[in-house]
Amino acid sequence: MEVDILELSDRSAKFVLSNVRTAFANSIRRAMISDVPTLAIEYANIYDNTSVIYDEQLALRLSLIPLITDIESYVPQARCPTCGGEGCPVCEVSLSLSAEGPGMVFSRDMISSDPKIQPADGNIPIVDLKKGQKLVLEAIAHMGYGKDSVKWQAGIACGYKNMPIVSIENCDACGKCASECPKGIIHIEESGATISEEDLIKCSICRLCERMCEISAIKVSFNESAFVFTMESDGSYSARDLVLNAAKVIKGRAEELVGILDRL
Amino acid sequence: MGYKCTRCKQMVEIDYEYTGIRCPYCGHRILVKERPTTIKRIKAE
Numbered sequence: 001m002e003v004d005i006l007e008l009s010d011r012s013a014k015f016v017l018s019n020v021r022t023a024f025a026n027s028i029r030r031a032m033i034s035d036v037p038t039l040a041i042e043y044a045n046i047y048d049n050t051s052v053i054y055d056e057q058l059a060l061r062l063s064l065i066p067l068i069t070d071i072e073s074y075v076p077q078a079r080c081p082t083c084g085g086e087g088c089p090v091c092e093v094s095l096s097l098s099a100e101g102p103g104m105v106f107s108r109d110m111i112s113s114d115p116k117i118q119p120a121d122g123n124i125p126i127v128d129l130k131k132g133q134k135l136v137l138e139a140i141a142h143m144g145y146g147k148d149s150v151k152w153q154a155g156i157a158c159g160y161k162n163m164p165i166v167s168i169e170n171c172d173a174c175g176k177c178a179s180e181c182p183k184g185i186i187h188i189e190e191s192g193a194t195i196s197e198e199d200l201i202k203c204s205i206c207r208l209c210e211r212m213c214e215i216s217a218i219k220v221s222f223n224e225s226a227f228v229f230t231m232e233s234d235g236s237y238s239a240r241d242l243v244l245n246a247a248k249v250i251k252g253r254a255e256e257l258v259g260i261l262d263r264l
Numbered sequence: 265m266g267y268k269c270t271r272c273k274q275m276v277e278i279d280y281e282y283t284g285i286r287c288p289y290c291g292h293r294i295l296v297k298e299r300p301t302t303i304k305r306i307k308a309e
Contacts, residue, residue, distance in 0.1 A: 046304045055306050063308030139308075149309065 006201065011232055013239040016163060016201075018226040025160055025227045031246035032155030034147035037076050038236040039067040039093065039117060041151070042144070047136040051101075051127045058127065062139050063151045065107045066120040066234040067095075069143075071245060073116065076143040087140070093117045095139045101129030110139070117141070120235025154236045155246070163226035164203035168193050171217040177209035193218060201228055267295040 007014040017025055044059040051058070075081070080091035095110040095117075108122030129135060146153030171192025178186040178193060185199035186209060195203070203220070210220045233242045267276045269287040276287050276295055286293055 041308050044306045044308055046306060048299070050299065055304055059306040059308040151308070 006228075008239065010238050011235060012230075013243065014228070014230050016226060016228055017160070018163075018223075020225060020227070022224070022227075025229070027250055028243070028246055029155075029158050029160060029229075029231075031249045032158045032231060032242055033153060035145060035249045036154050036237070036242060036245045037069075037071065037143045037145055038152050038154045038234075039069045039074060039141045039143055040149070041065065041067075041095070041139040042092075042142040043140040045138040045140070047138070048134050049137070050133045051129055051135050052133075053127050058135075058137075059139075061126055062137075063149075065110075065124055065126075066154075066236045067141055068116070068118050068120050069154070069236040070116050071237075073114075074143050076145070091143060093141045095141060096137070097126075097139065098136045099129060099134070101133040102131045104128050105135060154234055154242055156232050156234050158229075158231040160227040160229045162205070162222035162224060163228055164200055164205050165221045165223055166195050166200060166203060166209075167219045167221075168195070169217055169219075170215065172215060174214075176212040176214075177218055180208045180212045182206065182208065266298055268298050270294045270296055 001020050002018040004016040004018070005013070006016065017028070041059070041063040044055075044062055046055050046058070049055055049058060053061070074093070075091055077085050077087065077091040080088060082088045082090045085091075094113045096113075097105070097110045099105045099109055105126040105128075106122060107119035107124040107126060109126075110119060112118055127135065144152035146155070173188050173190065173192045175188045178188050183199075183202045183204060185195055185202050186193050187195070205220060205222055207220050209218050231239060231243070233239045237245065267278060268274070269276055269290060269292050271292040271294070272287060272290040274287065274289045275298075276289070278285065278295070285295060287295065
């Protein structure tokens, strides 16, 4: 297996995963979306709410705020070894919010009981309070999985495509393929059509160029064992940590399977 | 069930049979239900 990183930022990544089967690539994608546990608000104890938003809608809005997650410090509540699911500092974290209008209440106004756990983005608007309106609440965040609710989904816009292969031979430089290409990656030179290595990754394998070529000089196919991955994180993990945690989840499951087979 | 008159701010007990929805102090017809002082636990879903 080989990994070539094309782009890596705090929230997103693009990389080429080579020498793996489609099933493995898809398992990484699925693990990023649904199997990496993250923190999200599960309950809100509302002390006062005189805003225009009713309590249930407010709780829903709070739950969709991504929280920076420390996977080493917290465990999913159902698996908590300390409380067995009752709720304790190992499996839940509390965030309090107290605001009075006039003014917009933002996610950065929430005060966490654990300084490591903060909203991933501080500028998410929660509610606009008018003069005299008050909002006082305590929100309880739990670890959970994206397969249970979208609020626990750390990986967003995770996808992959096969690595494109475009071969050009005996081109007469008519330029029809270049004008038809929706990505604009084919360039016409005196020797014929060319695609640079960087642009090849942008190819969506639509094969419009192949259909337009009257002399069949251009052939488009794809590598079945190489994948161009594109993924984004909601901010609960960095893009790097999200891929790493997804790989750990798959490794953990494989080890679990080996353990079961060993006992047979 | 206690309601509050939006004009005179008095707490009002509604007598549906006699007055209907009307403040007995000022006659205003817009009454609001006061939020209870208990803590509400809401599941975020």
